Amino acid sequence: MTEDQIQDFMEMLPQLRTLVVGDLMLDEYLWGKTGRISPEAPVPVVDISQDDLRLGGAGNVVNNLRALGCQVQVCSVLGDDADGRHLLQQLEQAGVNVDGALFDVDRKTSRKTRILASNQQMLRIDRESRQPLGQEMEKQLVAEIVARLDSADVVFLSDYGKGVLTDHVLSCVLQAGRKRGVPVVVDPKGVDYRRYRGATLLTPNRSEASEASGVKIEDSASLAAAGKTLLELADLDALVLTRSEEGMSLFLRQGDQIDLPTRAQEVFDVSGAGDTVLALVGIGLAAKLSLKQAATIANIAAGIVVGKVGTSTVSCREIMQAVSQNGLPEENKIQAAQDLSDILNHARNHGKKVVFTNGCFDLLHAGHVSYLQRARDLGDVLVVGLNTDQSVQRLKGPSRPLVHEEDRAFVMAALACVSYVVLFEEDTPLELIKLLRPDVLVKGADYTPETVVGRVEVESWGGSVELIEFIQGRSTTKIVERILSKS
Incomplete structure (x- = not known):
């Protein structure tokens, strides 16, 4: 709701x-x-x-x-x-x-x-x-x-x-x-x-x-x-x-x-x-x-x-x-894709701009939070698409994720800058983007506009793609390496 x-x-x-x-x-x-x-x-x-x-x-x-x-x-x-x-x-x-x-x-x-x-x-x-x-x-x-x-x-x-x-x-x-x-x-x-x-x-x-x-x-x-x-x-x-x-x-x-x-x-x-x-x-x-x-x-x-x-x-x-x-409440922020589509249509009818980003967000850290806060500043409603555990394993290898999808979703939903969280099984969020039809699609600056999945679709309905710089030196991989080096 x-x-x-x-x-x-x-x-x-x-x-x-x-x-x-x-x-x-x-x-x-x-x-x-x-x-x-x-x-x-x-x-x-x-x-x-x-x-x-x-x-x-x-x-x-x-x-x-x-x-x-x-x-x-x-x-x-x-x-x-x-x-x-x-x-x-x-x-x-x-x-x-x-x-x-x-x-x-x-x-x-x-x-x-x-x-x-x-x-x-x-x-x-x-x-x-x-x-x-x-x-x-x-x-x-x-x-x-x-x-x-x-x-x-x-x-x-x-x-x-x-x-x-x-x-x-x-x-x-x-x-x-x-x-x-x-x-x-x-x-x-x-x-x-x-x-x-x-x-x-x-x-x-x-x-x-x-x-x-x-x-x-x-x-x-x-x-x-x-x-x-x-x-x-x-x-x-x-x-x-x-x-x-x-x-x-x-x-x-x-x-x-x-x-x-x-x-x-x-x-x-x-x-x-x-x-x-x-x-x-x-x-x-x-x-x-x-x-x-x-x-x-x-x-x-x-x-x-x-x-x-x-x-x-x-x-x-x-x-x-x-x-x-x-x-x-956090549990109201975590939505199924179709339910979220209805919610976002309602928000747009009230003049709200919907921002979408996605990722694994395993071991949420300061770099993630800064990125999400800046993404929220680009609109009124920030939706985070979260890869499921199976999707993360296919992308990152069998040792990942370190945090299960339910916990990752709950922690993400607890952030004030995040309006909604939705899990997706696929390797890319393309089908989810086509369903939710965001006004702004956000990715990290390590991408180029041409390599952003969903760019063509978002621009086709009048939306835009924005790239945000990450904080240098902040990444889940480096955090894991640091933990292992001290163990």
Whole structure:
């Protein structure tokens, strides 16, 4: 996935129509100081200096979606009380369509009050109803949800176990979503994930996944076992298992597992990161991204959120800034030839100049890096064609390469100046050049223009050939000779 594709995705977000269903609640924070013990009981006295009342529960998903500019409507059941009316008012002020929210005189709107002193949470007070909805209220809620499915690009089910997402409500929504082809993504609760059978995707954290699968996640093998178990148990298209500071893992129905390490520079607070992941994966699917692409963007966003203190959201600007500053993950830079052709066509359509060079790049050294940096300066996107191990052996002899192709590709992709890496089996990159159609073809100055493979083809479509001087005395062969002479 390219930076341009991520930008295109961000520009689509204001057109995406989202529906959030689940347990809405209020999060109240009381900040103060404590320095004395109550004379009434051996407990600290907190002098409150600041208070804040925020959307919580499913409201965290709403906050994330609105921060990204998406259209949001909600369906839920609130208590017919002051907190319920205040919650609805906050949603309306955030630009959320609340026509699908219902009031129930037999319920109490959830409010969680946290008392903090010296940046430490001292106490939490919960005021809420946890009993499942009655049959009549279930019927009304299902009707509200189904009526809005045709005007939704994606449905989010945010389950906090407070009784709104009953088995009946879940069954009706999941069946209706499947029937209409609307993706339904779920933040699950509890240990019985069979309740969510038919969902497109679930986003449990490591602890939740361990409990629901019955597999204690301790290493890569147990992680894979837990992911496979939950995929089958809930009949999912995919599972995104978040792993705090270790990033996340994407499990696909066909058996693939993709591990995405955290993109965070610093990890301060993981609270709320799950809602960010849920929001980004869901709208990625709504925008017709692949599951891997959606998870990649979600992972970038989560890396930003965990670098903030408290339950936070992320903006499009922050995501693009992170991509611009840190680049895309190395695994996204290593592409198959045909996939890369599509990516480069997209880049050219956005006015980008594509530069291509190739080589074995065995034992990457300063001469290589200088050469690649100067090649990147000739355009906007630098593609490096890398000879496979078999190709290198034919060109350099049976003792080469010293570094296997997977490692050479990974190291090459880690360079900031390199946009993409593609492996090729042939002795020359001619067929690859004809497929990728670069605007600039770069080789070392030890070539002449007439001896550069692909020159005729590149010039035929209006491109150019550039020759770059190498740093004298820097070569893989000389490095190997120096190592052997000292051994």
